[in-house]
Amino acid sequence: MAKKPRVVILGAGFGGLWAARKLASADVDVLIIDKNNYHTFLPLLYQVAAAELEPERIAQPVRYLIRDQANLNFQMGAITAINPAEKTVAVDGESVGYDYLIVALGSTTAFFGVPGAEEHCFTLKSIDEAIEMRNHILRKIEAAANEPDPAKQKQMLTFAIVGGGATGVEYAGALAELIYQPLERDYPRLSLNKLARVILIEAGSQLLNGIDNGSYTAERLTKIGVDVRLNTKVESVEAGRINLADGEQILTDTAVWAAGIQGQPVVKSAGVGLTRGSQFEVLETLQSQDYPEMFVVGDLIRFMQDGKPLINTAQVAMQSGEVAAENVMAMINSKPLESFRYYDKGMMATIGRNAAVANIGGRHFTGFFAWLIWLFIHLFFLIGFRNRLGVLTNWAWNYLFYERVVRLIMPLDSSKE
Amino acid sequence: MAKKPRVVILGAGFGGLWAARKLASADVDVLIIDKNNYHTFLPLLYQVAAAELEPERIAQPVRYLIRDQANLNFQMGAITAINPAEKTVAVDGESVGYDYLIVALGSTTAFFGVPGAEEHCFTLKSIDEAIEMRNHILRKIEAAANEPDPAKQKQMLTFAIVGGGATGVEYAGALAELIYQPLERDYPRLSLNKLARVILIEAGSQLLNGIDNGSYTAERLTKIGVDVRLNTKVESVEAGRINLADGEQILTDTAVWAAGIQGQPVVKSAGVGLTRGSQFEVLETLQSQDYPEMFVVGDLIRFMQDGKPLINTAQVAMQSGEVAAENVMAMINSKPLESFRYYDKGMMATIGRNAAVANIGGRHFTGFFAWLIWLFIHLFFLIGFRNRLGVLTNWAWNYLFYERVVRLIMPLDSSKE
Numbered sequence: 137m138a139k140k141p142r143v144v145i146l147g148a149g150f151g152g153l154w155a156a157r158k159l160a161s162a163d164v165d166v167l168i169i170d171k172n173n174y175h176t177f178l179p180l181l182y183q184v185a186a187a188e189l190e191p192e193r194i195a196q197p198v199r200y201l202i203r204d205q206a207n208l209n210f211q212m213g214a215i216t217a218i219n220p221a222e223k224t225v226a227v228d229g230e231s232v233g234y235d236y237l238i239v240a241l242g243s244t245t246a247f248f249g250v251p252g253a254e255e256h257c258f259t260l261k262s263i264d265e266a267i268e269m270r271n272h273i274l275r276k277i278e279a280a281a282n283e284p285d286p287a288k289q290k291q292m293l294t295f296a297i298v299g300g301g302a303t304g305v306e307y308a309g310a311l312a313e314l315i316y317q318p319l320e321r322d323y324p325r326l327s328l329n330k331l332a333r334v335i336l337i338e339a340g341s342q343l344l345n346g347i348d349n350g351s352y353t354a355e356r357l358t359k360i361g362v363d364v365r366l367n368t369k370v371e372s373v374e375a376g377r378i379n380l381a382d383g384e385q386i387l388t389d390t391a392v393w394a395a396g397i398q399g400q401p402v403v404k405s406a407g408v409g410l411t412r413g414s415q416f417e418v419l420e421t422l423q424s425q426d427y428p429e430m431f432v433v434g435d436l437i438r439f440m441q442d443g444k445p446l447i448n449t450a451q452v453a454m455q456s457g458e459v460a461a462e463n464v465m466a467m468i469n470s471k472p473l474e475s476f477r478y479y480d481k482g483m484m485a486t487i488g489r490n491a492a493v494a495n496i497g498g499r500h501f502t503g504f505f506a507w508l509i510w511l512f513i514h515l516f517f518l519i520g521f522r523n524r525l526g527v528l529t530n531w532a533w534n535y536l537f538y539e540r541v542v543r544l545i546m547p548l549d550s551s552k553e
Numbered sequence: 554m555a556k557k558p559r560v561v562i563l564g565a566g567f568g569g570l571w572a573a574r575k576l577a578s579a580d581v582d583v584l585i586i587d588k589n590n591y592h593t594f595l596p597l598l599y600q601v602a603a604a605e606l607e608p609e610r611i612a613q614p615v616r617y618l619i620r621d622q623a624n625l626n627f628q629m630g631a632i633t634a635i636n637p638a639e640k641t642v643a644v645d646g647e648s649v650g651y652d653y654l655i656v657a658l659g660s661t662t663a664f665f666g667v668p669g670a671e672e673h674c675f676t677l678k679s680i681d682e683a684i685e686m687r688n689h690i691l692r693k694i695e696a697a698a699n700e701p702d703p704a705k706q707k708q709m710l711t712f713a714i715v716g717g718g719a720t721g722v723e724y725a726g727a728l729a730e731l732i733y734q735p736l737e738r739d740y741p742r743l744s745l746n747k748l749a750r751v752i753l754i755e756a757g758s759q760l761l762n763g764i765d766n767g768s769y770t771a772e773r774l775t776k777i778g779v780d781v782r783l784n785t786k787v788e789s790v791e792a793g794r795i796n797l798a799d800g801e802q803i804l805t806d807t808a809v810w811a812a813g814i815q816g817q818p819v820v821k822s823a824g825v826g827l828t829r830g831s832q833f834e835v836l837e838t839l840q841s842q843d844y845p846e847m848f849v850v851g852d853l854i855r856f857m858q859d860g861k862p863l864i865n866t867a868q869v870a871m872q873s874g875e876v877a878a879e880n881v882m883a884m885i886n887s888k889p890l891e892s893f894r895y896y897d898k899g900m901m902a903t904i905g906r907n908a909a910v911a912n913i914g915g916r917h918f919t920g921f922f923a924w925l926i927w928l929f930i931h932l933f934f935l936i937g938f939r940n941r942l943g944v945l946t947n948w949a950w951n952y953l954f955y956e957r958v959v960r961l962i963m964p965l966d967s968s969k970e
Contacts, residue, residue, distance in 0.1 A: 173695060192607040199739040209742065212695045278590060278629045322616040325626065 140165045140207075141468055144225060144234035146215050148175045148198045150453035151240035151434030151460075158461035160205040164236075164468065169227055171214040173197055176263055179450055179514060182303060184266040186310035187274070191263050215241060218406040220427040236429045236464045239416075240457060241403065243435035243448065246396035246413060252373035253298075257393035260303055269392065273311070276389055277319060281326050287387075293332040294388040296378055298370055299395030300338030301345070302485040305353060307394060308336040309488035312361045335363040335386060337370060337378070339395075346447060347483045348493045352502045356487045397448065399436045406430075411438050420475040422460045429467070431460035439476065446478055450517075455479065484510045557582045557624075558885055560878075561642060561651035563632050565592045565615045567870035568657030568851030568877075575878035577622040581885065584651075586644055588631040590614055593680055596867055596931060599720060601683040603727035604691065608680050632658060635823040637844040653846045653881045656833075657874060658820065660852035660865065663813035663830060669790035670715075674810035677720055686809065690728070693806055694736060698743050704804075710749040711805040713795055715787055716812030717755030718762070719902040722770060724811060725753040726905035729778045752780040752803060754787060754795070756812075763864060764900045765910045769919045773904045814865065816853045823847075828855050837892040839877045846884070848877035856893065863895055867934075872896065901927045 141164045145152045148170035159166050174195040183189040202208045217226035218239065224231045245261055247253040258269045273295065280292040295311060297304050312334045320328045336343075336357060343353040343364070354364045369381035378386040399414030408426045410416060415438040416424060422437070424430040434453030439446045446452055456476055463473045482496030484506065492506040501509065558581045562569045565587035576583050591612040600606040619625045634643035635656065641648045662678055664670040675686045690712065697709040712728060714721050729751045737745045753760075753774060760770040760781070771781045786798035795803040816831030825843045827833060832855040833841060839854070841847040851870030856863045863869050873893055880890045899913030901923065909923035918926065 173691060190607045190609040192609075197739065200735075203739055203741065206741075211699060212692075274590060275629075282628060318617075322614065322620055324620065324623075 141235040142167065142233070143236045143238065143464055144169065144232060145238045145240060146218070146225065147240035147242055147434075148172070148210075149178070149240060149242050149434060150450045151242070151436075151457035152238065153198075153201065154454040154457035155238050155240065155433065155461040156202060156205070156208055158458045159207070159464070162207065162461075162465055164207060164464075166205075166208045167211060167232070167234075168198060168202065168208065169211045169213055169215060169225070169232070170198060171212070172263075173199070173210075173212050175201060177517075178261075179517075181260060181263070181266050182307040182310055184263065185260055185269040185273075185307060186314050187270050188310060188314070191267055195263060215402050216405075218403065220406055220408070220424065220430045223429070234429075236467070237431065238457070238460050238464070239403065239406075239430065239432045239436060240434050240453070241400040241436060242453075243397040244400055245393060246398035247393065248396055250370055250372060253370070253393055256373045256375055257298070257391045259393050260307065261397075273390060277315075277323065277326075277328070277332075280331075281323055289331065291376060291387045292389050293328070294335065294386065295333065295390045295392070296335040296337060296386050296388045297392040297394055298337045298378070299393065300336060300340070300343040300364075300366070301394065302347070302483075304336060304338070304392075304394035305344055305357065305487060306485055307392065308334055308362045309357055309360060309486065309491075312357070313488045316361050329361075333363055334361065335365060335388075337365045337368050337380075337386075339367070339369045341367050344485050344493055347485055347495045348502075349495075349500060353485075353487055353493055356491050356502075360488045397435060403436060413438070421463050421473040422456055422476050423463070423473075431463065433457045433460045439478070441478055447483075449483065451481060452478055484513070486510050558652040559584065559650070560653045560655065560881055561586065561649060562655045562657060563635070563642065564657035564659055564851075565589070565627075566595070566657060566659050566851060567867045568659070568853075568874040569655065570615075570618065571871040571874035572655045572657065572850065572878040573619060573622070573625055575875045576624070576881070579624065579878075579882055581624060581653075581881075583622075583625045584628060584649070585615060585619065585625065586628045586630055586632060586642070586649070587615060588629070589680075590616070590627075590629050592618060594934075595678075596934075598677060598680070598683050599724040599727055601680065602677055602686040602690075602724060603731050604687050605727060605731070608684055612680060632819050633822075635820065637823055637825070637841065637847045640846065651846075653884070654848065655874070655877050655881070656820065656823075656847065656849045656853060657851050657870070658817040658853060659870075660814040661817055662810060663815035664810065665813055667787055667789060670787070670810055673790045673792055674715070674808045676810055677724065678814075690807060694732075694740065694743075694745070694749075697748075698740055707748065708793060708804045709806050710745070711752065711803065712750065712807045712809070713752045713754060713803050713805045714809040714811055715754045715795070716810065717753060717757070717760040717781075717783070718811065719764070719900075721753060721755070721809075721811035722761055722774065722904060723902055724809065725751055725779045726774060726777060726903065726908075729774070730905045733778050746778075750780055751778065752782060752805075754782045754785050754797075756784070756786045758783050761902050761910055764902055764912045765919075766912075766917060770902075770904055770910055773908050773919075777905050814852060820853060830855070838880050838890040839873055839893050840880070840890075848880065850874045850877045856895070858895055864900075866900065868898060869895055901930070903927050 143164050143166045145155055145168045148168050152168055153175055156166055156168050174197050177194040180194045184191050198210045213227035215225055216229055224233050245259040259265050276292045280289045283289040297308050315328050315332045357364050371379045371381045373391055378391050403414055408424055415436055416432040418432050418437050422431045422433060433456035435448040455478055459476045466473045484492055484494035486492040490504050490507050492510040494501040494506040494509050560581050560583045562572055562585045565585050569585055570592055573583055573585050591614050594611040597611045601608050615627050630644040632642055633646050641650050662676040676682050693709045697706045700706040714725050732745050732749045774781050788796045788798045790808055795808050820831055825841055832853055833849040835849050835854050836842060839848045850873035852865040872895055876893045883890045901909055901911035903909040907921050907924050909927040911918040911923040911926050
């Protein structure tokens with residue numbers, strides 16, 4: 137019996153997982169490698185950072201998700217190098233060989249060279265970061281409750297978010313609702329409604345560019361208490377302070393950077409040409425330009441379609457993951473490879489309670505109806521029925537009682553052994 | 554208007570919280586201080602360590618729990634000293650004065666001088682420790698899946714628990730069910746049913762001493778796969794190894810110490826006489842023998858009743874917290890103080906799925922009926938209706954599908970700022 141081709145998938149995000157599922161009944165050996173033992177449902181990460189969902193709700197063990205697929209195996213470990221010339225990757229320093237590779241390692245935060253941003257800003261790209269931010273914000277409010285100096289107290293209670301895309305808008309809305317509703321009631325001696333500020337800073341003139349095309353998002357955020365600053369550039373960030381290009385200084389202990397993404401740094405080790413944002417300019421088949429057996433999907437591709445680069449969303453990751461898997465099988469079976477074409481099922485973002493913006497098939501929806509669409513689509517895609525149920529329970533609870541369920545400061549295990 | 558007496562409560566566990574509630578309508582200012590911003594439902598902590606419940610399920614924000622009580626305030630901070638001679642406590646080094654003090658700081662693990670136990674054993678006394686243990690166990694199994702050396706693999710898959718009281722028995726049962734049911738299915742290439750061992754080591758001849766009085770617990774644990782060792786003393790613990798008094802060595806990467814408690818070390822700073830286990834020998838009124846305005850409750854008291862020392866359970870903490878609060882009010886109102894007398898509502902422990910042991914009013918119950926009693930009593934006391942609902946959902950899910958919901962290795966924020 138000939139040895140089966142070995143397909144290695146780097147990353148168990150949307151791209152990697154959807155590729156793996158597509159290979160479920162294929163006559164290959166598949167190995168998925170991820171540094172975590174779980175898949176993260178990133179579209180709801182901001183709700184973990186806003187104490188709205190337990191972190192466990194948006195995570196599912198990879199082995200659980202793949203356990204019905206006999207040709208799949210999982211390895212937990214960090215990718216430390218990619219060596220396509222030798223057809224190997226290094227996992228925690230140890231070499232693993234492959235016949236076909238699907239790189240689905242996703243992205244990290246890009247700071248665009250703004251001085252101090254990387255050192256002094258919180259970011260929102262992983263469960264670890266979301267919990268760190270949740271803890272930090274709750275600690276600041278707790279500290280403010282015992283702070284006699286009004287200036288220091290104001291700085292502790294100022295929360296500034298840089299970037300008016302989906303992450304920044306969704307987080308600003310969720311944070312304002314957390315602070316002005318349940319926390320306002322938890323701290324009767326503090327008057328958070330008067331003292332706390334949530335500021336959203338966007339360099340351009342439009343929030344949710346590509347989803348909203350008017351002023352709905354900004355108006356809605358303003359209504360729930362967010363201080364929206366459009367056409368406002370960040371010049372630099374220091375400890376306790378954001379310096380704006382117009383000379384204003386925002387004194388804050390909490391600067392959140394939600395303004396851009398770049399490919400995971402480890403992809404540089406592959407020794408192929410990358411964009412400035414560490415993304416691959418892949419062939420239309422999602423193959424690397426240099427190594428045909430290396431496919432790249434998700435946030436790691438800069439893909440031109442109809443003359444414009446795709447916005448790297450979860451949908452792009454899922455669809456490109458599936459096409460990469462199909463093309464691996466086409467190569468094995470000596471069939472022609474298909475070109476990737478992203479089919480836009482719509483984009484949407486939520487703006488706190490009862491309100492969202494959606495752009496579906498070129499049509500715009502706003503308000504409660506858009507929020508219902510958002511809710512059902514996210515529930516539908518949230519992996520695992522039990523998690524859907526749990527998330528729905530939390531949301532129903534929040535909705536009915538204006539509460540948040542998980543405002544706990546939990547300084548947890550950081551031992552990575 | 555005369556200044557109201559200030560009552561400071563150290564700790565927001567069962568003792569501190571029940572004392573605070575008793576003072577809700579009293580004409581005093583109450584300050585609760587705890588190092589966490591949440592109350593922990595410790596009786597279900599073992600389920601967090603066995604990946605059965607999300608940590609958020611057994612925790613509730615203290616401010617949320619007390620927010621309807623206008624005379625109560627909360628401060629988050631670690632107690633670093635108690636100075637009853639000056640009527641102050643130090644919170645993160647800063648002095649806080651009181652008129653009356655209720656010390657409800659609880660206990661930590663006691664190792665009874667067994668060499669190496671403190672350095673090399675996991676313990677189960679806080680949410681942090683439970684998550685650390687959950688992560689460790691899941692990492693060991695994940696590592697075993699890629700371990701070629703059978704001896705090393707066996708050591709990774711051996712889990713030894715020292716102490717056959719409620720914590721040890723409940724954890725051994727939950728761990729065996731985790732490993733032999735959902736994890737067995739998650740790792741189809743590993744054969745955990747053959748390779749993994751859960752060993753429970755008890756120095757005495759009886760498991761659940763004081764609750765069970767026969768062999769039911771040991772038989773039930775054996776049936777679900779636990780290797781029960783009675784009359785077995787631990788001589789010392791080393792890295793990777795437990796040395797038993799009879800000369801046997803258990804090679805394991807996971808030694809859990811569940812064999813004893815002692816008072817939180819900070820109580821030594823009070824400068825009063827303590828037992829060898831750092832507990833207070835209080836007056837019958839729960840007052841310190843030296844300082845009448847200092848009351849001590851919960852795990853911190855060694856209290857003789859009917860000639861025997863009380864076992865320090867959550868019930869003892871709740872009841873003593875209430876009596877201490879009533880006696881504070883009696884002192885303020887110059888009324889006679891009442892003597893604490895523990896009313897035993899029953900003791901129980903669960904042994905995995907469908908089975909428990911209960912001792913209620915001198916009668917023993919075992920099996921499914923005892924398990925139902927256990928379930929309803931724990932749900933009833935679990936603070937907050939929403940958490941009850943969530944816990945019930947998890948349990949129902951586990952029960953119906955033999956699953957575990959939260960087997961995620963989440964290395965989280967350890968910054969305590």
